[in-house]
Amino acid sequence: MTVSPNPVLNTSSFPGILHATLAGSEQGLEQLSIWQQILEPGAATPPHRHDCEEVILCSAGRGELHFDGRKVSFGAHQTVCIPRNALHQLVNSGRDPLHLVAVFSKTPVEVFLPDGAPVALPWSS
């Protein structure tokens, strides 16, 4: 049982993406990882997938979820559910920072590019 202050979000090697890991294997978890992120205006993740489920809670800003050739908008007080292994990309489509909490059904989280290549994450997860 742990109670931890949320870390300050830091810049990362992904342009325009600030990150803090709120919970994961470092807190003794085996099946959950929780990230807090801010995507600056214009920032985007690469297209990628995870071998676990992901839920994104948006608290501020406007974003787009790109998948299967589609673009679906989302914003504050909306929740995005992404099935295991579904290719997706997140884009800040607005003028303000996009504030997200991302929940994963695995820890550490693994990220794969569309060709299957693993992405080396610049943060613990």
Place this chain on the structure above:
Amino acid sequence: MTVSPNPVLNTSSFPGILHATLAGSEQGLEQLSIWQQILEPGAATPPHRHDCEEVILCSAGRGELHFDGRKVSFGAHQTVCIPRNALHQLVNSGRDPLHLVAVFSKTPVEVFLPDGAPVALPWSS
């Protein structure tokens, strides 16, 4: 892939606990459930456990986590990690509403009293 507006929190049969399920089996998830809750001042959950991991994200208010005869305080911008099957109780120990998001590594979530009796939840999870 789903994008859903967060439901309005509703009162429940648990005194002083308002609830909304943000994500779970109804969104096609198999391994995650996410609840948003407000505990009014003085409100508390019963002592209980889950057969899955739980992470609580606190955004406002002051709470106490009771477990193993201990009381640990937490508040806004802190994160609580609760191992699988760990008995615990959440209490609003402050004067203001306690705002929480609870993440579970299972859907639907099952809740058990200390004697092992299942709790019939008044919401879908």
